[in-house]
Amino acid sequence: MDVLIRNALVVTQNAKREVKKTDVLVSGNKIARVGKIGKAGETGKKAGAGKDGFEVIDATGKLLMPGLINSHCHASMSLLRGYADDMVLHKWLSECIWPIEKKFSPSDVKIGASLACAEMLCAGITSFADMYFNMDSVAEAVEETGMRALLAYGMFDNGKREKMEEEFGVTMDFVAKNSGKAGGRVTCAIGPHAPYTCSDELLLRAKKLADEKNLPLHIHLSETRGEVARIQEAKGKLPMEYLADIGFLGPNVLAAHCVWLTKREVSILAKHGVKVSHNPISNMKLASGGESPVPEMLEAGVCVSLGTDGPASNNSLDMFETMKSCALLHKHARWDPTIVNAQTALDFATINGAKALGINAGSVEEGKLADLIMLDLNAPNLCPLHNPISHIVYAAKPGNVCDVMVDGKFVIRERKPITFDSKRITEKAQKAADALVSK
Helix, strand or coil, rough: CCEEEEEEEEECCCCCCCCCEEEEECCCEEEECCCCCCCCCCCCCEEEEECCCEEEEEEECEEEECEEEEEEHHHHHHHCCCCCCCCHHHHHHHHHHHHHHHHCCCHHHHHHHHHHHHHHHHCCCCEEEEEEECCCCHHHHHHHHCCCCEEEEEECCCCCCCHHHHHHHHHHHHHHHHCCCCCHHHEEEEEECCCCCCCCCCHHHHHHHHHCCCCCEEECCCCHHHHHHHHHHHHHHHHHHHHCCCCCCCCCCEEECCCCCHHHHHHHHHHHHCCEEEEEHHHHHHCCCCCHHHHHHHEEEEHEEEECCCCCCCCCCCHHHHHHHHHHHHHHCCCCCCCCCCCHHHHHHHHHHHHHHHHCCCCCEEEEEEEEEEECCCCCCHCCCCHHHHHHHHHHHHEEEEEEEEEEEEEEEEEECCCHHHCCCCCCHHEEEHHHHHH
């Protein structure tokens, strides 16, 4: 049944960035109309079937906006939340994370992804981009919870040809099985892990495959100074110079992190139309150092989106927190309160995120996917209301999210999950996490 949402305060994120009290009609999985719609449909009722054959919801006192988009995540790492904190990066990876990840079964990966999907949906995130292993299991979790996701199997070969062939076999199988799964809510990307773990040949084959199949490329780039130094030593060039020279970069590339960049590298990103996923909280927690040159990226015209990174290095999947942290980080670092204002941070988490994932979403406009969320404006932390955009970025919390719609269907209604059982998911996740640690 189509849904008519009446009397909401709508943060459209359209070209004019209009905010207005109006109605939104959802037909199928798309937004059919944004604007006042007569009196048909029993408008006096909170919810019910209108005479025009659609469900009518009175959203008085609610803010309706596009669902938030998390453009870089490792969802299944939710099972490792709090397992290893406050450590130097290389020790964190080599002594804690990689050893326990070797114990993950496909079932563990699915349980972890289901936990992450539940957390994200409750926090108003309707789409995410993920890179991990056993990705068939992640696709199953996305389908079952009602989420939308761009999924990539993380490939690496460390210069070993046999390993490279194995990785491409897994990738091709994953893409064949899962492209368009869940009625189109699951899409696939090609996922070379990073330049320091992938050979030139793997990177170029990944680029060719992505171009041939019209798929995004999801990769980690310039996250740490050590990574940059390794590339410089091995290739004699900075990472972006190296990738541009071998022909890897292009508008289908989604580059996570991009912390350690020169101005020349920023111009290279802009020239090739690369999309960037900025992960401010993970970068600060893992002490990547400095801050990503986001102001320079914006000046150059780079599409910047926001990601949480994995729950082991954040430790939450909270895009409200990420938007606020992003804005504050750059204001603080540049001694300039006007840099990365609230509207810019919201753009990162909505329309830019949609561009990064290649989906027709990110704004409340006719013809866009009906991936929508509503916040309860009666909550104390959102009162008084002077500036809705300011509230979304600087004041809102996941607990303010009361309704979540993905692909035209409610997955959460009045704070109650419809497509998943939170208690069952958390119980299974705790059991799986305990078992992994005890192995």
